[in-house]
Amino acid sequence: MKRKLRYTGGFILLSICLILFSLLGILCGSSTVSWQQLTDILLHRSTDESAAAILLQIRLPRVLAAILLGGALSVSGLLLQCFFNNPIAGPFVLGISSGAKLSVALVMVAALQQGFVLHSWAMIGASFLGSLLSMGWVLLLSGRVRSMSVLVVGGVMTGYICSAVTELIVAFADDANIVNLHNWSMGTFSGTDWADIRAMSAVLCAALVLSFSLSKPLGAYQLGESYAESVGVDLRKFRAAVILLSSILAAVVTAFAGPVSFVGVAVPHLMKQLFGTAKPIVMIPAVFLGGSVVCLVCDLIARTAFAPTELSISTVTAVFGAPIVIRMLLRRNAHGAAR
Amino acid sequence: MVLHAEHLTVGYGRTAVVEDMTLTIEKGEIVTLIGANGAGKSTILKTLAAQLAPLSGCVMLDGREKMPPEELAKYLSVMLTGHIHPELMTCYEVAASGRYPYTGRFGILSQHDKDVIAAKMALTAVTELKDTPFDKLSDGQKQRVMLARALCQEPDILIMDEPTSYLDIRHKVGLLTLVRQLVREGLSVVMSLHELELAERVADRIVCIREGHIDRIGTPEEIFSGNYIRELFAMDEGGYEALYGVPELPAVRGTPEVFVIGGGGTGVPVYRMLQRKGIPFAAGVLHENDLDYPAALALASVVIPEHAFQSIRPDTLQRAMDVMVTCREVICCCKKFGEMNARNEQLLMHAKEMHLLTEDSLILSG
Structure with missing residues (x-):
């Protein structure tokens, strides 16, 4: 009973935060919109065209992107942590986001040189391809090294290589749009339009529902793969599903927001602390909400802290996420669990 | 099935x-x-x-x-x-x-x-x-x-x-x-x-x-x-005593330096102590159905046995005596003597006369 109360409390808290920071995200910015204006615009009573445009075409999609992508990124992290049986795994840490970024940059630059701008779907496709490739690389690496720390170092290094190549491509590509590309490659929720939102929500909803439906085998997997197999989990199908889902979730995030660091590791950790459990059936929705809230807050900070200069989202998420990851690493070391 | x-x-x-x-x-x-x-x-x-x-x-x-x-x-x-x-x-x-x-x-x-x-x-x-x-x-x-x-x-x-x-x-x-x-x-x-x-x-x-x-x-x-x-288990040294179901470390081989008069399970701890110290020893006279017997077989360099349910015979006593006199010390673990092991008591008396008898503590310091 106590547990149920804690779960309910946790979800209520997250929902309140989500609503609160969504509103803040819509209202705050370089031109502040008042509550009155907001209701007017939403009820189509407003005469202020520019305010309506800012709100509906810029702020609202951006807030929605932060909610969807932040949640997706965190769920992707949670899946990877289950898969590698390690709490410091995540799409950014393992270099999967960077692989997706490289792939998107390549396709984008190639497309720009041919003189057309990529559609949202093509971006997702390119990103998914890249994340699958780097996921494949990580799996290859994890077959070789048993130590998770080594795997993480390998992932981070892979991430650096991919980022370096991306930077090279960006530097040598000659196009006016390159400025945008540069912003994107640093990670940002800005520039999201409704077409993007439609595309990402379609893919993400499907992937999240599928992830949630995996919560039973994910729970069994927490005791290790041998026990999971012994209670009837089809390991081959399960592994394939987890790899594909975590890759697609990370890929969509990268396609639209670029690489966003540490959210995938820090949010699941925080949510496990908040809910006092690691049960996937609770954690998947909780981590999604938590990721949304964290990304909303980080985006708000990125936009407003040094306005009018906008920070990249990764700058903010790293400041809050990296210390959490370091603390987790230290604590694991203290436990002597070099699994 | x-x-x-x-x-x-x-x-x-x-x-x-x-x-x-x-x-x-x-x-x-x-x-x-x-x-x-x-x-x-x-x-x-x-x-x-x-x-x-x-x-x-x-x-x-x-x-x-x-x-x-x-x-x-x-x-x-x-x-x-x-x-x-x-x-x-x-x-x-x-x-x-x-x-x-x-x-x-x-x-x-x-x-x-x-x-x-x-x-x-x-x-x-x-x-x-x-x-x-x-x-x-x-x-x-x-x-x-x-x-x-x-x-x-x-x-x-x-x-x-x-x-x-x-x-x-x-x-x-x-x-x-x-x-x-x-x-x-x-x-x-x-x-x-x-x-x-x-x-x-x-x-x-x-x-x-x-x-x-x-x-x-x-x-x-x-x-x-x-x-x-x-x-x-391909054990060349040591043994696995079937009756006890316990493994023993290999015996110290060589001419016995210590003679242990045991019986009824009193000898086992002394045998193991001597084995740990690396001192070769003789154990006797032990009946083949005695609790000490399997451990003695595994650990002693010489064992003087007697048939089960048979009082110790004079020639067995003589064999024990012959071994005992070559030893520098004798330990008697046995506190009780009865009909079956009456001759072990004679062995003990003999050891006393020859001033070979030691308390356990003397062995430890020696």
């Missing part, structure tokens, strides 16, 4: 570890695998549990060769060696994970599931640990929770790989007593055990694995008599 393996070859990749084994497990019996480290016990267990594909041959469960995974999970459960580290899971949740094959799409526990979990946790005496995080348990408690988890699958057969490793003696006995009780209720168990003396006591049948094949299958009485265990 609950499980039947037919011409089964187990191993990894193309390397066979144990070849051509045929084995049947009946309902309500404990079959224990013994063998040297690396003999392939775990590999066999993994293959029997269908977690590892056989290289050739087949494993039939309930008379069928292929059982679908959902059915298999209700028929066979496992307890593996090594620790698990489930994140933030209580004991109840760990035990409940055994209900996996019975729950629906999202793994929600029904009232029946909850009843089963409660019953199994009560059976393994972990009910009061329900809300304790699994990570906080002692090794003995963890094994009992893992057993509850395995039983929650309501299996016909339970496969356990070294279930007693990491446990202290009390928990070893406790766990195996529980397993014995479950078997009486119809469960079949296949397990590997490191501790031979426990295998001897708990198993209905013992399977001996040696050099890539099943060397022998038999009852504990058949396996643990004679020198077979020494052979199985």
